[in-house]
Amino acid sequence: MLPELKITPLRYVLAVVDQGGFHAAARQVHRTQPALSMAIRELENRLGEALFERGNQATLTPFGRYCVPRFRELLTQHDRLSGELVAQVERQAGHLDMAAVPSVASRLMPRLLADFVADYPGIRVSLHDGTADFVRDQVLAGEVDLGLTSLGEGNAALSFTPLLRDALGVVCRDDHPFAGREAVHWQELMGESLIGNGTSRLLQGTDAAALRDHHAFYISNMVSLTAMLVAGLGVTTLPQLAFPEEYQRLRFVPLSEPRVAREIGLLQLAGRSLSPGASAMADFITRALA
Amino acid sequence: MLPELKITPLRYVLAVVDQGGFHAAARQVHRTQPALSMAIRELENRLGEALFERGNQATLTPFGRYCVPRFRELLTQHDRLSGELVAQVERQAGHLDMAAVPSVASRLMPRLLADFVADYPGIRVSLHDGTADFVRDQVLAGEVDLGLTSLGEGNAALSFTPLLRDALGVVCRDDHPFAGREAVHWQELMGESLIGNGTSRLLQGTDAAALRDHHAFYISNMVSLTAMLVAGLGVTTLPQLAFPEEYQRLRFVPLSEPRVAREIGLLQLAGRSLSPGASAMADFITRALA
DNA sequence: GCAGGATGGTAAGTAAAGCTGATCAATCAG
């Protein structure tokens, strides 16, 4: 019922007005002169009113004078939108929300983020950190585009892209016999005062599963855990990335047998596309950690 | 360089989103489902990013969610413009400026304008009145769309459409011998105290041209002229439309020989179209005075 | 587990739109 205006003929009209003639306008829009004549004629027919005076060369009718500023306005809106979309697609603008476990957030992300914003200065990034469960829930709820976390139990709604393996090791104080050792066998831990923590579940299903029943304490909070270790109350197992390097008195010794590692990678909703910004981040991280 | 968005596919996308599926959307826009699938696919290719999740039914990608409100905005602008133009073309909105000589403005226009606004309630009309020279200059300068005036000397830039003939007659007081007569011959005026006025130039080139040299006075102002006539200082010639009917003591007697009339009609710029509103008025006046 | 009815995607064929190149009439400058 309302006529559907096409963008191109409107542009032709403005070109004719701005250039003062069909030939010059045709050159500007990289078409031949008959193309403009016919397209504009078609537009006039659709509107039911002439835009240019017939016979007179490139002179607007009163109706044409009425239309031109309005055409220009619509074209401006169109070009603004078009440019905005291209900027998103080309990763020159946009934003993304991501979540990561604390060890990744504090040990990997600072460098990654700095490099990312250098490559994609137009993209705004929000980073939330929390436990692996928190990260998974945020991704599942669509609160964040991407999660950077360790692999939990499989979930059909989630897709996980492994990026690096984070080997489990023993953490002890610098005066402990393990300190300075190349590696430690799990059975050696059976005689130790062993402190459990949130990452201890990584042991289940491995040869060292028995250690889980051997905990003297269980401390979920990282600050408390390190305080215990510094105080010499015992040793614990931690993935290397979670080892708090800033404590001079603590040492990390790899576990030689069994070799246990958590798989760190990108978590996203399965079967769902990423926003252009999130996609840029996912590609960037994959490249950076490959 | 910037991709040129077409309006129709954007509308398809919104239909799919609003209807929750391609089939329902196709029904809404009176197309078949493959038409939408292909048009939207083409749009996605042009943008370089998917709008709907592949495989998933009618689910937007994050990029799609970003686009939809912007598409809706552009379509709103488009439809507003389209509707506005149609309203102009269909004479449901618009405006026009016209000029008329005082006799026409006061004797013909009141009725014409009342009928016009009844037919075209959306069109705003401005009416300026002035001498025939003023009307001609306003039309020539493009200050008004239409002039309603008597025919002056020909001008290639102007086009005149005659509408009615306004016969010249003698105006005298009710106690004058001419009062009540059927007609008067020009030679009878040679013995009278004759007052000239702006319309006296109509006599030139006629048998009665001699009367112009016979004026006792020349009064350009209409109010002064009628005052003179009412005071019985003489008689004058006037076109019938210019005869001030509201003065009970004045009488109008047609001039039988020569039959002189001014041609009243529409004046407009030659070779230039009228605005839709002006065109409505021109057609209306032509019909009304036919 | 298997028909029946949704979903959306794909392929082939068609009508129309959009463009080019050649040509034309009209206008204008030298």
Added chain:
DNA sequence: CTGATTGATCAGCTTTACTTACCATCCTGC
């Protein structure tokens, strides 16, 4: 009058935008 330039017109080609018909998949009810 001539040569250049204006916009209009037409034939012919290419591309686009559809439609119809068909296919694979998924969900629902029996």
